[in-house]
Amino acid sequence: MVGMIGGGQLARMTAQAAIALGVELRVLASSPDDAAARVSPTVIGDYRSLPDVVAFADRCDVLTFDHEHVPLELLRTLAQMGHGLHPAPEALRFAQDKWAMRERLQHAGIPVPAWRVVTSAVSVSDFAAEHGWPVVAKRILGGYDGRGVWVLPDAAGVTGLLAGSPEEALLVEEFVPLRRELAALLARSPNGEVRAWPLVETVQRNGICVETLAPADDPPASAVPIAVQIAALLEVTGVLAVELFERADGTVAVNELAMRPHNSGHWTIEGARTSQFEQHLRAVLDWPLGDTTATAPVVATANVLGSGDGPLGGRLPGVLAVDPALKVHLYGKEPRVGRKLGHVSALGAGAAAARRRASAGAVALSGASV
Numbered sequence: 001m002v003g004m005i006g007g008g009q010l011a012r013m014t015a016q017a018a019i020a021l022g023v024e025l026r027v028l029a030s031s032p033d034d035a036a037a038r039v040s041p042t043v044i045g046d047y048r049s050l051p052d053v054v055a056f057a058d059r060c061d062v063l064t065f066d067h068e069h070v071p072l073e074l075l076r077t078l079a080q081m082g083h084g085l086h087p088a089p090e091a092l093r094f095a096q097d098k099w100a101m102r103e104r105l106q107h108a109g110i111p112v113p114a115w116r117v118v119t120s121a122v123s124v125s126d127f128a129a130e131h132g133w134p135v136v137a138k139r140i141l142g143g144y145d146g147r148g149v150w151v152l153p154d155a156a157g158v159t160g161l162l163a164g165s166p167e168e169a170l171l172v173e174e175f176v177p178l179r180r181e182l183a184a185l186l187a188r189s190p191n192g193e194v195r196a197w198p199l200v201e202t203v204q205r206n207g208i209c210v211e212t213l214a215p216a217d218d219p220p221a222s223a224v225p226i227a228v229q230i231a232a233l234l235e236v237t238g239v240l241a242v243e244l245f246e247r248a249d250g251t252v253a254v255n256e257l258a259m260r261p262h263n264s265g266h267w268t269i270e271g272a273r274t275s276q277f278e279q280h281l282r283a284v285l286d287w288p289l290g291d292t293t294a295t296a297p298v299v300a301t302a303n304v305l306g307s308g309d310g311p312l313g314g315r316l317p318g319v320l321a322v323d324p325a326l327k328v329h330l331y332g333k334e335p336r337v338g339r340k341l342g343h344v345s346a347l348g349a350g351a352a353a354a355r356r357r358a359s360a361g362a363v364a365l366s367g368a369s370v
Ligand SMILES: Nc1ncnc2c1ncn2[C@@H]1O[C@H](COP(=O)(O)OP(=O)(O)OP(=O)(O)O)[C@@H](O)[C@H]1O
Pocket: 113, 136, 138, 143, 144, 145, 146, 147, 148, 149, 173, 174, 175, 176, 177, 178, 181, 204, 207, 208, 243, 255, 256
């Protein structure tokens, strides 16, 4: 029995892969309305509560995650009690804590943006004097989908951000002039086997990934090897996504790490011989990893974001009528504005056409008037 902590869309899509493999998967969800709780065996509980998580872990052979928000101390306690965790707390720490991640990667000689941890407005100004305005301020723990990331044109507002930060400290970074953003995705099993998928280009709007293109055109040669190096360095088990910035000169820097199936890997469901969800399970179970070869020359995937225009299901037949080759995944979530409610993939021979098709499908489903 594999236990997945978190009942979001990543758990829901992992459950689909578990069914095919004949693997029993149970999720720990906050509510019966969570995306995975609606479709898979579920325990309702709080991932921040030690008794809830221990009771869940006692019923599973191995634990994994659909998010990185379980408190580190709780994870360490579970590991000490003998529960198998993939990734282990000592790896997952670097997906939770942006300060620890920056420090560890820099120490290993892996390229990262210039950064500093600050506890005062003066130290932000000092950093900007060296690296220029704007600077990017980030919460050290707990940010996601751009919440907890601020581009600061000057020092005004820094004091407020520091006061609102539970750590009373922020990570500040140089504002990297981006040519594009990329994601390197791989899986690593406990026995050290590693398999990487082709590099992906990701497109973000307002800090949220809205579109991916696989493979990235003209991929920088260092990107996938950096991810492989990180996986071995941190002894990651399961899927690892390395979000990368590509600078104008073609060099790359690591933005952040996720140690679970990732939004940049949804294309693998139809676009690769082995999906990230199947691979994550295989890695967590220490089974042989699957072939990561792409099944089409290009795969474009667009996220369906809530527009406030009611449930999506009713629009689906119309979208499929327009483009019967689209592959649509809806997550069964309440359609709140800006929320990731599903994704649409288009497989094809040319990037421009695939992107247009995936994005047209996603926009039509969301009901957005753009
Ligand atoms: N130093 C930077 N320079 C330029 N843009 C940045 C920088 N840091 C972050 N961004 C932009 O903000 C986005 C979100 O940043 P980041 O990935 O650190 O935040 P997050 O909320 O933890 O994201 P996620 O949703 O991936 O968990 C990035 O994808 C990028 O578009």
